[in-house]
Amino acid sequence: MINAKNLAVGAVAFAMMASSAMAEKVLRIQSVLPATADEVFMLNEFGKDVAALTGGSLTIEVLPAGAVVGPRDIMDAVDAGLVEGGFAWTHYWGGKHPAANLFGAPVAGAGVGLDNIAFLSWFQYGGGKELYDRLWEEMGVNVKGFMLQPVGPEALGWFPEPIKSMDDFRQMRFRAPPGMVGAAYADIGVPAVAMGGGDILPALEKGTIDAAEWCCPKPDSVFGFQKVLKHYYLQGLHQVVVNADMYVNGDFYDSLTDIEKKALEVAANASLSKSMSYRIYENGKALKDLTDNHGVILEDTPADYFTEYMAAAKKALEAAAAENEFFAEVWQSQKDFADIAVPFWAGAQASNAGLGKAHADSLK
Secondary structure, eight states, rough: OOOOHHHHHHHHHHHHHHHHHHHOOOEEESSSSSSSSSHHHHHHHHHHHHHTTTTSSSEEEOOOOOSSGGGHHHHHHHHSSSSSSEEEEEGTTTTTTTTTTHHHHHIIIIOOOOOOHHHHHHHHHHSSHHHHHHHHHHTTTTTTEEEEEEEEEOOOOESSSSSSHHHHTTOOEEOSSSTTTHHHHHHTTTTTOOHHHHHHHHHHHTTTTTTESSSSSHHHHHHHHGTOOOOOEEOOTTSSSSSEEEEEEEEHTTTTOOOHHHHHHHHHHHHHHHHHHHHHHHHHHHHHHHHSSSSEEEEEEOHHHHHHHHHHHHHHHHHHHHHHHOOOOOOOHHHHHHHHHHHHHHHHHHHHHHHHHHHHHTTT
16 A cells, blocks of 8 residues: 555655766866866866756766876877866867867967957857867767866966077977967977976976976966076967867767756856956966065066067968868858957957056056
């Protein structure tokens, strides 16, 4: 006979089974970075939002670099299902498809004046998201991508002594990002070396490289570059925009409920805003600490850097567009967006920059 007590017991048992099943859905994300990296902090914040939005039915576990595969093998591992997710910068996969560079780090603002905020406008409302979703099929991988952490502009980098011109720069073995960004440095005669973030400080200490860039004051200081190099240049063109992404195995993504898929989307959109907000304040605090307490000297980037690097960037963009149809489509979308948005945004930002500089100068 079915009675209230039996129904109650059955309901509890069902709830326990459902809870157990829910708890088993874990998205493991292997990062290209060590667990201590500043970017991983925000990745964990994203994970907390996903867990909250799904009521715990989907949780995220962040694995450090090397936990399952090497950093350069993460995309292949996610594609094959060896790990459910990965975290890196999409330009790392420019060898699989050149258009990856336009989403991860469009060199020199895609040559059309895109900063990190204008890029997000293109991505969310100018057709960029639709092209981004096509990238994975074009690349030939079973992956669903989510853009999480926009950064920019990145610092030119760290040097052992001041550089007065590009001739000085060309004397330095320089850690530069992979892909089109690093290739543009090589094109203007800078001996560019690509390596992971965790390898930079040991390479500087051993003298394998002379100078380096990674990101911005906070992430750079976490890696400890200030222990070796003291001359820091904030103004660079190479990564005016750079975006860190999460890659989810397509079969794992398809197994999620509609609510869990929406939670990933909503948490990713929140991460775009939260990451920029977090970085402005954290970079400000880190820069003050570097200059006040670690003997770091802020330097002005040589004028000839901007002309030489921009020329190399535009040459690389034009060559890639001529060789690859999808690259050309993405770049044309960015150019069409920039023709409309950049005149307004650049004009507005000019007054903002002047306002900010006036306050900064008053602190000296």
